[in-house]
Amino acid sequence: MNKTILITGGAGFIGSHLVRLFVNKYPNYQIINLDKLTYAGNLENIADIENMPNYKFIKGDIVDAEFINKLFKEYSFDGVIHLAAESHVDRSITDPMAFISTNVLGTVNLLNAAKESWKDNFDGKRFYHVSTDEVYGALGDEGFFYEDTSYNPQSPYSASKASSDHFVRAYGNTYKFPYVISNCSNNYGPNQFPEKLLPLAINNIKNNKPIPIYGKGENIRDWLYVLDHARAIDEIYHKADNGKTYNIGGHNEWTNIDLIRLLCKIMDHKLGRVEGDSEKLITYVTDRAGHDLRYAIDASLIEKELAWVPSLTFELGLEKTVDWYLENQKWMDRIVSGDYSKYYDKMYSNR
Numbered sequence: 001m002n003k004t005i006l007i008t009g010g011a012g013f014i015g016s017h018l019v020r021l022f023v024n025k026y027p028n029y030q031i032i033n034l035d036k037l038t039y040a041g042n043l044e045n046i047a048d049i050e051n052m053p054n055y056k057f058i059k060g061d062i063v064d065a066e067f068i069n070k071l072f073k074e075y076s077f078d079g080v081i082h083l084a085a086e087s088h089v090d091r092s093i094t095d096p097m098a099f100i101s102t103n104v105l106g107t108v109n110l111l112n113a114a115k116e117s118w119k120d121n122f123d124g125k126r127f128y129h130v131s132t133d134e135v136y137g138a139l140g141d142e143g144f145f146y147e148d149t150s151y152n153p154q155s156p157y158s159a160s161k162a163s164s165d166h167f168v169r170a171y172g173n174t175y176k177f178p179y180v181i182s183n184c185s186n187n188y189g190p191n192q193f194p195e196k197l198l199p200l201a202i203n204n205i206k207n208n209k210p211i212p213i214y215g216k217g218e219n220i221r222d223w224l225y226v227l228d229h230a231r232a233i234d235e236i237y238h239k240a241d242n243g244k245t246y247n248i249g250g251h252n253e254w255t256n257i258d259l260i261r262l263l264c265k266i267m268d269h270k271l272g273r274v275e276g277d278s279e280k281l282i283t284y285v286t287d288r289a290g291h292d293l294r295y296a297i298d299a300s301l302i303e304k305e306l307a308w309v310p311s312l313t314f315e316l317g318l319e320k321t322v323d324w325y326l327e328n329q330k331w332m333d334r335i336v337s338g339d340y341s342k343y344y345d346k347m348y349s350n351r
């Protein structure tokens with residue numbers, strides 16, 4: 001093994017795709033997946049790589065500084081790719097403290113442990129902080145988020161992510177700590193927890209339940225296939241200069257209502273329904289408090305400097321995603337029933 005890399009949040013949606021990519025693509029890397037297994041963590045997402053010789057799962061909480069410090073003493077990590085977070089905006093509105101705790105304190109704990117472990121000799125070391133476009137706030141009808149757009153977070157979630165980004169950059173400035181940051185737009189694809197718009201809508205359409213659309217459905221998001229985000233992280237981790245930030249996005253803006261109408265059309269076709277049937281499930285509900293109107297990423301820097309572009313068209317990506325959820329109904333059922341949380345005890349009780 002020529003490198004040991006800590007990936008945090010690897011049992012979550014994006015983290016699981018990233019862990020799989022790294023474990024398969026880099027047999028000479030030892031990949032340590034650290035995850036607390038909150039409601040959003042699901043080891044079934046990465047069951048296929050569980051027994052790979054270059055992979056290890058560790059259950060633990062990034063908020064527990066003592067535990068994190070011990071972990072960094074036990075393993076000589078060459079790099080950290082940090083994804084663990086509370087990630088759902090609606091939950092941040094009802095319980096902001098959980099977001100401050102994990103997203104801010106947890107990130108600073110990791111920074112401190114890495115700094116101490118690397119003892120200010122940062123040669124060959126790298127801390128990659130995975131962040132979001134929501135730190136930039138909301139756009140009007142025009143314009144894009146660039147890497148130098150001022151931060152203007154509007155929800156407790158985005159404020160906690162913005163804060164963690166500031167800490168990472170402050171460590172870079174103060175201690176010459178080696179970091180990179182990326183800010184990505186909305187991801188979609190397999191294994192996303194069904195509290196988020198697309199998996200929630202897919203599951204409700206399948207079960208003939210109402211599809212809740214916040215407000216008038218006019219809010220705009222820029223959608224990117226999750227594996228394309230993982231590919232971008234791979235490129236940035238290996239090729240970016242220290243201290244760089246890259247925005248990642250799909251050049252793929254949709255109002256929520258148009259997106260759901262397209263999804264309904266695809267689902268009608270896949271489920272053998274008459275076209276227009278699923279659309280009848282659309283139900284307008286009370287808007288999200290402080291709902292950001294529009295996000296749109298200008299991804300030209302990563303395209304120009306690292307030659308990264310999305311690999312899939314949205315139509316293909318969305319169809320693949322629908323197929324995955326329809327073929328993996330058991331995955332969804334086990335989440336809805338809560339059974340997925342028993343997987344750890346079953347698989348790891350003797351290890």
Ligand code: NAD
Binds near residue numbers: 012
């Ligand atoms: P997710 O909610 O699906 O997964 C988060 C993972 O972190 C879970 O496995 C959870 O168990 C783990 N975790 C939470 N708190 C922890 C703690 N205290 N200690 C250890 N592990 C903990 O999230 P996601 O959608 O995969 O997002 C991953 C990262 O990417 C987050 O940092 C998020 O801010 C960022 N991001 C997400 C999107 C998106 O569209 N989903 C877009 C841009 C950036």
Ligand code: DAU
Binds near residue numbers: 219221
């Ligand atoms: O932009 C990146 C961000 O994208 C990530 O940082 C977050 O972790 C991720 O959760 C996502 O945030 P959003 O709030 O954009 O995603 P969500 O799926 O919750 O909502 C997408 C849009 O759909 C948003 O405008 C709210 C709306 N919505 C959402 C749900 C769950 C609905 O209209 N109905 C719903 O039931």
